[in-house]
Amino acid sequence: MVALDGPSGTGKTTVARKLAGRLSARYLDTGAMYRVVTLAVLRAGTNPDDLGAVGHLAHDVEFSLGTDPEKPDVRLAGEDVAAEIRGPEVTRAVSAVSSVPQVREVLVARQRRMIADVLADTGGIVVEGRDIGTTVAPESPLKVYLTASADVRAARRSNQDTAAGRSSSVEAARESVERRDRLDSTRAASPLRAAEDAVPVDTSELTIDQVIVALTELARRRGLLGDCPAAPAGATGAGVTT
Structure with missing residues (x-):
């Protein structure tokens, strides 16, 4: 198992999916869980700041996530909501919803069950x-914490929004990622931070392929490659070390 953490705009989702493919592993986007519950909260007309109501809803919401890195399906009550959970309304509210202790309790338990099921079935998973x-998997044999400069993260987020057809600017994206960082790193329940034994990887000056090479090499050193081919001869991990 690979645990991949970090704030938004560091390339976490793209890296996690590609790494899972590289390792012939499954993939779990835990952030999508918080987003789908946030969408359920908004659709129910519940105030995201109402901790009791949000926590109660989290227990009852019906959703599912696929673990195929090529097509990670996200459904709310059977409806495909993979695109909608990335919209601005959900993005604005997700930090408030994800900070509710009951929400985290429910979803962390579900994440652990999914991880255990995958490990028992296929033997490998990349979880972002x-x-x-x-918190979720502190026993993971490889923990990675992705970082990037604020300017780079804002530019990436703005490009992602534009590519998805959402109005965006670098300035607005920077305000959004800094606000999310502040809320996520200061919440009482499972705040955003690197595990003490996580390997930090700054993606500011790296291409996605360079990050994948670096993480594949880390996985090889931890004995996680299995039957997967090693990185190509001459490939560089850009100085990332265990």
Whole structure:
């Protein structure tokens, strides 16, 4: 198992999916869980700041996530909501919803069950989020914490929004990621932070392929490659070390 944590705009989702493919592993986006519950909260007309109501809803919401890195399905009551959970309304409210202790309790328990089921079935999974190495799976044999400069993260987020057809600017994206960082790193329940034994990887000056090479090499050193081919001869891990 690989635990991949970090704030938004560090390339976490793209890296996690590609790494899972590289390792012939499954993939779990825990952030999508918080987003789908946030969407359920908004659709129910519940105030995201109403801790009791949000926590109660989290127990009852019906959703599912696929673990195929090529097509990670996200459904709310059977409806495909993979695109909608990335919209601005959900993005604005997700930090408030994800900070509710009951929500985290419910979803962390579900994440652990999914991880255990996958490990028992296929033997490998890459899990991305903000508290995987610290809370969800502190026993993971490889923990990675992705970082990037604020300017780079804002530019990436703005490009992602534009590519998805959402109005965006670098300035607005920077305000959004800094606000999310502040809320996620100061919440009482499972705040965003690197695990003490996580390997930090700054993606500011790296391409996605360079990050994948670096993480594949880390996985090889931890004995997690299995039957997967090693990194190509001459490939560089950009100085990332265990």
